[in-house]
Amino acid sequence: MSRFLMCSRSDGTTKSYMHSFNRWRKFILQHGHSDIPAQPVHIALYITHLLDNGASYSSVNSAIYSIKWMHEISGHVDPTENSFVKSLQESSKRLTGKPVKRKDPVDSETLQTLCETYKDSTDLLVLRNLTMILIGFAGFLRYDELSSLKCKDVTIESDYLKITIQRSKTDQLREGSEVLISKGFSCACPYSMFLRFLSQAKIDLSSDHFIFKPIFRSSGIAKLIYKNKKLSYTAARQNIVSMLKKVAPHLNIGLHSLRSGGATAAANLGVNERCLQRHGRWKSISSKNIYVKDSIKYRLQVSQKLGL
Incomplete structure (x- = not known):
């Protein structure tokens, strides 16, 4: 008991x-x-x-x-x-009590600039970091959800990825949930980047191993460690934040900037709130509002509607 x-x-x-x-x-x-x-x-x-x-x-x-x-x-x-x-x-x-200073959301343009910078790279470390960034952004994933993904949790369809979240902060009953990520058309397409990473890392999607594992170098070649161990928060933050800072040095960036950035971009583009809530796995619409930073265009609409 x-x-x-x-x-x-x-x-x-x-x-x-x-x-x-x-x-x-x-x-x-x-x-x-x-x-x-x-x-x-x-x-x-x-x-x-x-x-x-x-x-x-x-x-x-x-x-x-x-x-x-x-x-x-x-x-x-x-x-x-x-x-x-x-x-x-x-x-x-x-x-x-001190005012909460939340991390700035990243946007699609920043990610496209980042991916354009590394478009010809075959380094496994770079591909792993880019894949984590794009999947986290497009799937509104918390870091714990992203790092806990195992190979068997991802299904590749013809034009989208189906990701099964086995457990998350808001899923106390461990019912699991699915996140669908569509195939894109730019250099920052999460679908294409995921396939590049799989190919370079020689990952078998039927295995029970974590997808995003630490990397070691042997004879100058980067490889995933053989042990089934997920990437730590500290290592991910160091790798991902430093990479994002190269193209967005003015932003206050953290790992949560990916989830916040994806939610902000979708909300400002008018995505249906019910779909937005389901995609982000929020219990309520109000919970979603913490992550969304309204654009100036949308904020100006309030006073524009006053007819002054």
């Missing part, structure tokens, strides 16, 4: 909560008191301790929610409902 109770949250959330709760446990045990069940006044003092040491609003939130969760699955009364705890949580938001 304990194992099932721990699965009430996603793996990432559980890991984060356990880390925060262990920090609370270490603190309160050093002061000779109980971590479970905890006294509300002790939690309030712990939050005060975090704020005194410069903790962020996110850290305070994580501490409170981890304590709340552990008490709930242990069958104890939730001590975080105390008014002191709630007031301190609000205080942390006001005192330490």
Whole structure:
């Protein structure tokens, strides 16, 4: 039963909560008191301790929610409902909250310029990075979804790619979902780039290996490692961001710029919202709006319609 109770949250959330709760446990045990069940006044003092040491609003939130969760699955009364705890949580938001600076979305023109730069390249490292960029952009993929793709998850049709997302952040029931990526007509066509990468890497789509694996060089030739290991976030960020910065040095770019860029481009071109929501695997239309940056043309339409 304990194992099932721990699965009430996603793996990432559980890991984060356990880390925060262990920090609370270490603190309160050093002061000779109980971590479970905890006294509300002790939690309030712990939050005060975090704020005194410069903790962020996110850290305070994580501490409170981890304590709340552990008490709930242990069958104890939730001590975080105390008014002191709630007031301190609000205080942390006001005192330490900072405006979110989201990454800039990349656009189709930037990707076409990038692919034109490397149009004659046969280097496997370059082809892998370009393929990840184009698939991530066209499929609105989060990095975890992109890096977790296995060979058997991709089906090549005559004019499109069918990608099966086995698990994602919004798919807690592990039902899976499909993303269709159409064959394009420019040098930045994700369909053509994917085929180039498959050919150069000699990948068998029937295998259970990850598609985007780390690369090593032997006698000057780049090859995918033999071990079935997906590319790490750090390595991907270093490779992909540095490549994009060559053609867009003025943008604040991250790996999320691909998902945001694809969604922004599609929205500004008037793609049906229902299809947009399904393609991006968002639970609601409002969730999609976080990723879309409206163009000046669309924003000006508001005042243009006023008839002034």
